[in-house]
Amino acid sequence: MAKYKLLVNEKEYQVNVTSDTPLLWVLRDHLNLVGTKFSCGIGQCGACTIHIDGAPTRSCLYPVSLAEGKTITTIEGLSENGDHPVQKAWKEIDVPQCGYCQSGQIMTATSFLEKNPNPSKDEIREAMHGNICRCASYNRIEKAVEKASKTK
Amino acid sequence: MAKKNNIDRRSFLKVSSLAGGGLIVGFNFLTSCKPNVKPSVDISKLNFHEFNAFIKIANNGIVTLFAPNPEIGQGVKTSMPMIIAEELDVAWDDVYVEQGDLDTDVFERQVAGGSQSIRHGWNPLRETGATVKQLLINTAAAKWGVEASECFVKEGVIYNSKKEEITYGEIAEEASKGEIPANVKLKDPKNYTIIGQNIRNVDIDKIITGKPLFGLDYKKEGMLYACVVQASAFGKNLVSFDDTAARANEGVVDIFEFNNKIAVIANSTWEAMRAKKAIVANWDDGDNLETTEEYSKKLTALLEGKKFRTVRKDGNVEKAFKEADKVLERVYDTPFLPHNCMEPMNFFANVTDDKIELAGPIQTPQNTANKIANLLKRDVKDISLELTRMGGGFGRRLKGNFAIDAAQISNIAKKPVLLVFSREDDILSGTFKPALKYKISAAIKDNKLTGYHVKEAGINGNMYGLIPNFFPAGCIENYQVDLARYRSNITIGAWRAPYTNFFAFAEQSFFDELASELNVDEVQLRLDLLQNVKNTKDKRIQYSAERMEAVIHKVVDKSGYGENKDDVYQGFSVYYCHNSYVAEVADVVMEAGIPVVKKVTVAVDCGIVVNPLGALNQIEGAVLDGIGHAMYGDLKFIKGVPQSTNFHANRLIRMKETPIVETHFIKSDIAPTGLGEPALPPAIPALANAIKRATGIRLTKMPFIEYKEIFG
Numbered sequence: 043m044a045k046y047k048l049l050v051n052e053k054e055y056q057v058n059v060t061s062d063t064p065l066l067w068v069l070r071d072h073l074n075l076v077g078t079k080f081s082c083g084i085g086q087c088g089a090c091t092i093h094i095d096g097a098p099t100r101s102c103l104y105p106v107s108l109a110e111g112k113t114i115t116t117i118e119g120l121s122e123n124g125d126h127p128v129q130k131a132w133k134e135i136d137v138p139q140c141g142y143c144q145s146g147q148i149m150t151a152t153s154f155l156e157k158n159p160n161p162s163k164d165e166i167r168e169a170m171h172g173n174i175c176r177c178a179s180y181n182r183i184e185k186a187v188e189k190a191s192k193t194k
Numbered sequence: 195m196a197k198k199n200n201i202d203r204r205s206f207l208k209v210s211s212l213a214g215g216g217l218i219v220g221f222n223f224l225t226s227c228k229p230n231v232k233p234s235v236d237i238s239k240l241n242f243h244e245f246n247a248f249i250k251i252a253n254n255g256i257v258t259l260f261a262p263n264p265e266i267g268q269g270v271k272t273s274m275p276m277i278i279a280e281e282l283d284v285a286w287d288d289v290y291v292e293q294g295d296l297d298t299d300v301f302e303r304q305v306a307g308g309s310q311s312i313r314h315g316w317n318p319l320r321e322t323g324a325t326v327k328q329l330l331i332n333t334a335a336a337k338w339g340v341e342a343s344e345c346f347v348k349e350g351v352i353y354n355s356k357k358e359e360i361t362y363g364e365i366a367e368e369a370s371k372g373e374i375p376a377n378v379k380l381k382d383p384k385n386y387t388i389i390g391q392n393i394r395n396v397d398i399d400k401i402i403t404g405k406p407l408f409g410l411d412y413k414k415e416g417m418l419y420a421c422v423v424q425a426s427a428f429g430k431n432l433v434s435f436d437d438t439a440a441r442a443n444e445g446v447v448d449i450f451e452f453n454n455k456i457a458v459i460a461n462s463t464w465e466a467m468r469a470k471k472a473i474v475a476n477w478d479d480g481d482n483l484e485t486t487e488e489y490s491k492k493l494t495a496l497l498e499g500k501k502f503r504t505v506r507k508d509g510n511v512e513k514a515f516k517e518a519d520k521v522l523e524r525v526y527d528t529p530f531l532p533h534n535c536m537e538p539m540n541f542f543a544n545v546t547d548d549k550i551e552l553a554g555p556i557q558t559p560q561n562t563a564n565k566i567a568n569l570l571k572r573d574v575k576d577i578s579l580e581l582t583r584m585g586g587g588f589g590r591r592l593k594g595n596f597a598i599d600a601a602q603i604s605n606i607a608k609k610p611v612l613l614v615f616s617r618e619d620d621i622l623s624g625t626f627k628p629a630l631k632y633k634i635s636a637a638i639k640d641n642k643l644t645g646y647h648v649k650e651a652g653i654n655g656n657m658y659g660l661i662p663n664f665f666p667a668g669c670i671e672n673y674q675v676d677l678a679r680y681r682s683n684i685t686i687g688a689w690r691a692p693y694t695n696f697f698a699f700a701e702q703s704f705f706d707e708l709a710s711e712l713n714v715d716e717v718q719l720r721l722d723l724l725q726n727v728k729n730t731k732d733k734r735i736q737y738s739a740e741r742m743e744a745v746i747h748k749v750v751d752k753s754g755y756g757e758n759k760d761d762v763y764q765g766f767s768v769y770y771c772h773n774s775y776v777a778e779v780a781d782v783v784m785e786a787g788i789p790v791v792k793k794v795t796v797a798v799d800c801g802i803v804v805n806p807l808g809a810l811n812q813i814e815g816a817v818l819d820g821i822g823h824a825m826y827g828d829l830k831f832i833k834g835v836p837q838s839t840n841f842h843a844n845r846l847i848r849m850k851e852t853p854i855v856e857t858h859f860i861k862s863d864i865a866p867t868g869l870g871e872p873a874l875p876p877a878i879p880a881l882a883n884a885i886k887r888a889t890g891i892r893l894t895k896m897p898f899i900e901y902k903e904i905f906g
Binding site for chain 2: 048059060062063064067070072074075076077078079080082083084085087089116117118120122124129130133136138139140141142143144145148149167168170171172173174175176177178179180181182183184
């Protein structure tokens with residue numbers, strides 16, 4: 043066990059965990075931030091996507107020992123009132139079905155739009171290709187990302 | 195529209211005042227679904243625990259509706275309350291929806307499965323809303339000293355002819371003392387203000403902000419986390435294990451054997467997962483360990499054999515084939531498939547001497563509670579079960595083996611635990627769609643179809659068994675369906691659109707081949723066959739030829755099927771299942787020599803569309819699910835060991851492979867039917883028929899991606 047100081051959603055936390063603990067489980071079990079989802083545990087599906095220093099990162103493969111000194115943002119910290127343009131577009135388009143993958147989708151989309159504020163449909167599809175939605179809400183995800191890019 | 199109300203109201207509704215003022219109505223919509231409900235006991239002896247859903251109207255007019263059925267992404271947590279709200283006549287903006295919990299006393303069919311929630315709920319949910327509305331009106335009329343018939347309601351406000359008004363909230367508590375009215379009027383669908391509107395998922399705000407909703411998000415004071423070690427092969431048993439190294443891991447609370455598995459309990463999920471890896475388990479050699487190549491041969495042998503169970507036989511198929519000029523015969527092959535829910539299996543259990551608390555994602559709460567009660571030799575009344583939102587189901591959460599594991603672990607450990615399966619654990623305890631082969635044969639004489647024979651060979655289960663009366667049953671004079679299967683250690687279960695999901699691939703591919711053999715138009719062939727089942731006296735036939743024709747015409751019209759199009763190759767299919775009618779046309783283009791599906795046009799008749807927005811989502815999702823699994827879905831075995839246990843090997847459809855889905859509904863006043871499943875089966879043959887047109891190659895085996903000559 044070791045103590046780690048983490049900056050998550052602009053708040054400082056200290057956790058006492060083993061160094062190999064993936065950030066995903068620190069967030070979920072220790073910080074009670076359960077919006078970041080566990081699904082494959084091997085970085086294949088994107089359900090656990092968070093931002094580390096602004097970059098979309100698979101938290102299931104990211105050990106806590108690397109997270110000190112980094113700026114970590116989860117779905118809970120994306121906006122104060124769920125009113126980030128991407129969240130608003132997700133609601134407007136009614137993207138989710140079961141909803142389980144959607145926080146990961148939103149985190150991938152927000153990070154992508156930071157880098158590419160006016161993407162083409164093909165660029166959106168390319169950027170979102172790494173996130174699985176088992177309900178296949180993909181066409182609505184594309185629409186919502188496009189909508190968010192236009193309302194920024 | 196007046197409707198005779200034959201519900202025993204006492205067993206259906208209970209009305210009383212809400213603590214803090216207002217009205218609460220408990221209703222058992224399942225009771226009303228049963229045709230022969232026994233009269234209930236005296237209402238004074240009933241209590242609210244005997245009702246499985248509620249309407250609450252608070253003094254301030256806010257209405258809370260408890261959604262009765264489990265939500266797996268099929269949208270019933272939104273659409274079922276919409277039906278109540280419509281007849282109750284309240285503004286949707288004033289409605290809050292909560293998930294109803296399990297009450298083991300009453301639950302008869304609180305199930306998510308088979309696309310049946312809306313179909314079964316339609317009448318009782320409307321009657322509940324209408325009855326409570328009438329109760330409120332009657333109460334207001336008595337207070338005003340006017341006739342109830344001169345009062346009317348708009349968005350939760352009652353008005354009378356003297357232009358007096360009173361809100362539901364103001365009259366709610368008084369109404370709780372009133373008599374439950376009988377023979378209430380239901381609305382004319384023309385006057386619907388909520389049904390037919392686009393209503394967003396009621397959990398949308400929680401989903402987009404990451405609030406706890408799902409089973410894995412469940413937390414309870416003092417809760418520990420559990421993982422299980424299971425056999426790596428179907429058919430092996432635990433002999434012994436060494437947990438010395440595992441116990442040395444930090445955070446480990448306990449490790450023990452149960453039910454041919456090993457449980458690891460720790461202070462956190464990761465600590466349990468890590469300790470699990472350090473366990474050294476010894477398994478026996480097992481028996482009947484399945485290997486794909488071998489069971490494929492066994493299925494072929496079953497198809498060619500003589501041991502069948504005949505589930506429908508019309509006319510004389512044998513004679514038709516003997517007298518035929520030509521016989522067309524094809525074999526279709528579909529693999530085992532896992533469900534791959536995004537949320538891995540999990541369940542919370544706290545088994546104590548006093549009670550058993552359960553919580554989690556389950557499609558069959560009552561059945562699971564009963565099984566746990568039996569297993570632990572406890573009264574089912576001791577069990578409470580809180581339903582969480584489910585991160586997908588697709589049939590996997592119909593079987594609650596993970597919930598039973600959680601209860602057993604908590605019972606042994608005497609601690610509250612959240613059992614968390616990894617994706618690999620989910621496969622090792624999976625309830626797969628079984629591997630199946632179909633042989634369809636057609637007898638042709640004088641260029642006419644004279645006989646039709648379906649044989650199905652399955653592992654552990656026969657999927658076609660329950661549906662021998664669907665199309666083309668009743669259309670062909672000599673028609674026979676035969677089933678065969680053998681027993682195996684691989685566990686199977688329902689998979690989205692069970693019975694029909696991949697049989698539709700075989701049947702609707704075969705009809706295109708048959709049309710080609712007869713040299714007739716493939717759409718016309720289906721339409722001609724349907725003429726034969728119109729006005730049938732066969733009570734077993736439950737599909738309507740007219741409704742099937744309508745979706746065929748609609749999809750042909752909207753997709754431009756049959757028109758010459760440069761570089762677009764179209765495939766058609768039509769299917770009836772889960773009480774709904776769906777026709778689809780897939781558009782395929784060749785890109786770099788490979789067929790790519792770009793668009794699917796869908797025509798659907800599901801009766802009244804309760805929530806068009808949700809309905810479109812379901813149809814699109816089902817079409818893409820069908821296409822994704824047809825293209826990539828597979829699960830192979832070597833000596834009982836599943837060969838693909840996570841998403842790196844179990845390929846699912848992703849963003850860039852997703853075609854546009856364009857859906858058209860048949861306008862209808864017929865009672866609604868479900869939509870979670872019916873659009874999936876016809877997607878696969880529509881794609882296969884389009885690929886045939888594009889490449890000349892007829893696909894008869896899933897997954898399609900394994901056709902090297904097409905996909906490289």
